Amino acid sequence: MRRVAVVGAGMTLFRHRMLETGKEMAFEASRMALDQAGLDIKDVDSVVLGSAPDAFDGVHMKGEYLLDGAGGTCKPYTRVYVGGGTGVFVPIAAWWQVASGVADIVLVVGEEKMSPLLPHPQYAFWSIFDPILERPLGVTLLWIFSLEMRRYMHVYNVKEEDIALVAVKNKRNALDHPAAQLAANITVDDVLKSEPICWPVKRLDVSPTSDGAAAVVLASEDVARRITDDPVWITGVGWNVDSTYWTNRDLCYPEYLEKAANMAYRMAHISDPKKEIDFAEVYDPFDYKELHHMEGLQLARRGEAPKLTREGVTQRDGDLPINPSGGLLGVGNPIAAAGMMKIAEVFWQLRGEAGKRQVKKPVRRGLAQAWGDLMQVGTVVIMER
Amino acid sequence: MESKKTLPGTPIAGAEWDNEVYSFRKHSVQLRYAWDAGSAVSGFLEGLKEGRILGRRCNRCMRVLVPPRAFCERCFRSTDEWVEVKDTGKINTYSVSYVNNDASRRDKPLIVAVIEIDEASPGMGFLHVLGEVEPSKVHVDMKVKAVWKPRDERVGAITDIKYFKPLEV
Numbered sequence: 001m002r003r004v005a006v007v008g009a010g011m012t013l014f015r016h017r018m019l020e021t022g023k024e025m026a027f028e029a030s031r032m033a034l035d036q037a038g039l040d041i042k043d044v045d046s047v048v049l050g051s052a053p054d055a056f057d058g059v060h061m062k063g064e065y066l067l068d069g070a071g072g073t074c075k076p077y078t079r080v081y082v083g084g085g086t087g088v089f090v091p092i093a094a095w096w097q098v099a100s101g102v103a104d105i106v107l108v109v110g111e112e113k114m115s116p117l118l119p120h121p122q123y124a125f126w127s128i129f130d131p132i133l134e135r136p137l138g139v140t141l142l143w144i145f146s147l148e149m150r151r152y153m154h155v156y157n158v159k160e161e162d163i164a165l166v167a168v169k170n171k172r173n174a175l176d177h178p179a180a181q182l183a184a185n186i187t188v189d190d191v192l193k194s195e196p197i198c199w200p201v202k203r204l205d206v207s208p209t210s211d212g213a214a215a216v217v218l219a220s221e222d223v224a225r226r227i228t229d230d231p232v233w234i235t236g237v238g239w240n241v242d243s244t245y246w247t248n249r250d251l252c253y254p255e256y257l258e259k260a261a262n263m264a265y266r267m268a269h270i271s272d273p274k275k276e277i278d279f280a281e282v283y284d285p286f287d288y289k290e291l292h293h294m295e296g297l298q299l300a301r302r303g304e305a306p307k308l309t310r311e312g313v314t315q316r317d318g319d320l321p322i323n324p325s326g327g328l329l330g331v332g333n334p335i336a337a338a339g340m341m342k343i344a345e346v347f348w349q350l351r352g353e354a355g356k357r358q359v360k361k362p363v364r365r366g367l368a369q370a371w372g373d374l375m376q377v378g379t380v381v382i383m384e385r
Numbered sequence: 386m387e388s389k390k391t392l393p394g395t396p397i398a399g400a401e402w403d404n405e406v407y408s409f410r411k412h413s414v415q416l417r418y419a420w421d422a423g424s425a426v427s428g429f430l431e432g433l434k435e436g437r438i439l440g441r442r443c444n445r446c447m448r449v450l451v452p453p454r455a456f457c458e459r460c461f462r463s464t465d466e467w468v469e470v471k472d473t474g475k476i477n478t479y480s481v482s483y484v485n486n487d488a489s490r491r492d493k494p495l496i497v498a499v500i501e502i503d504e505a506s507p508g509m510g511f512l513h514v515l516g517e518v519e520p521s522k523v524h525v526d527m528k529v530k531a532v533w534k535p536r537d538e539r540v541g542a543i544t545d546i547k548y549f550k551p552l553e554v
């Protein structure tokens with residue numbers, strides 16, 4: 001396998017509703033990533049795009065619809081999709097191409113425009129459920145996350161106030177992110193007193209729906225050494241999908257994520273992730289998910305993530321900063337673009353380009369992770385200087 | 386990235402959207418579907434019509450699968466036989482929904498739960514709703530029992546079970 005580098009990153013603002021079309025947002029993020037890499041579209045051998053359900057846009061060939069904006073015209077072009085895990089899966093699918101020698105330079109684009117669907121993007125998620133056994137009950141996406149959150153709280157005796165600390169941290173971190181949609185200084189009390197949506201999930205436990213795009217450029221070692229003094233290497237990738245029979249699994253622990261992480265750790269020769277990962281961007285569409293994912297990634301023992309959070313370990317100036325970007329809770333959640341935002345953040349942090357968001361300790365190795373569908377997808381990328 | 390103070394993108398404020406100050410086009414589409422229940426779930430639905438909960442057994446791993454499937458996804462072989470299980474179980478997890486699936490508010494909160502069904506393999510169950518109980522009285526591991534629609538109102542659907550109610554008083 002050839003070594004694969006990230007050589008540039010770009011993104012748009014994340015907002016509830018943007019004037020730009022999906023194509024236009026994909027173009028802006030792609031252009032910015034190519035500019036940072038000092039490359040032009042003619043240098044790009046191949047393009048991989050990620051975007052979540054077609055139902056948001058109401059366009060049933062979304063990959064092709066977005067093609068021109070993602071720079072894919074008349075190139076080997078692929079759209080990949082694993083639900084909310086897509087954003088971190090797009091660079092994995094691009095990595096295959098560079099690692100195998102199929103391509104030297106791949107443009108990697110995550111795009112999501114959720115706002116077109118009326119009355120609310122939430123409605124599209126109704127169609128991920130089993131049509132015979134679940135939809136007749138009136139199921140909403142929020143049910144399954146509140147059910148998972150409640151199970152996690154029960155098994156590990158986790159309090160709502162401990163979970164709220166994640167929302168407080170991430171929304172505050174996002175104050176320093178120029179793309180952020182929901183950056184704020186809030187308190188644990190604000191979270192606990194926010195309107196219940198699907199208890200134990202309350203308004204401030206949840207990330208928003210968003211429009212946005214983010215992109216990175218991957219290059220082979222030869223190309224990377226030629227165009228930059230500062231490549232960031234992808235040293236591990238992993239992905240795993242558990243059973244769709246989600247009512248037959250114990251939701252207290254994400255086994256599939258442990259498997260995805262171990263796949264990436266093996267590749268990156270990591271035996272003690274808690275010591276060897278310097279910081280991580282883990283998927284946080286809900287605040288409890290950050291804790292759940294830290295445990296699945298084995299950055300904390302089972303049930304230990306709330307304690308690390310309380311002790312400040314996961315703050316930007318802590319021993320193991322988690323979501324220094326501000327995460328989905330603070331920056332926003334345009335699904336595939338949100339995962340790609342995390343990839344971009346790890347890249348910028350490792351290059352020391354994160355400005356006010358830069359974590360305090362020196363960092364050499366970071367991890368980005370995403371999650372999705374019926375609480376069953378884990379995608380993991382490890383990057384190093 | 387920091388050198389670039391303003392990222393690309395033009396946010397549309399709520400008031401601009403409400404007043405339709407920019408160009409867009411609205412369209413509604415109605416899609417109609419008829420989903421086949423499949424060989425295993427059809428049997429399950431027939432069972433519900435008779436007031437019974439049915440699983441399928443895999444004779445290799447010996448799991449009793451609820452909801453039933455035609456194949457065991459672990460052993461990756463066809464399942465072997467129907468098994469009637471009880472219409473009681475315990476709450477694996479639950480939550481209290483204040484919203485509908487289009488994000489609008491419900492008139493009255495709904496308690497939803499994953500019920501582990503008695504005599505199915507451990508941890509096996511399905512999604513349903515709870516009734517005859519206040520949210521504050523529900524707890525994980527609570528024993529519950531199915532409340533069925535009257536026989537002549539049952540049509541072979543998951544909603545033939547009206548809800549699950551606590552067994553304990």
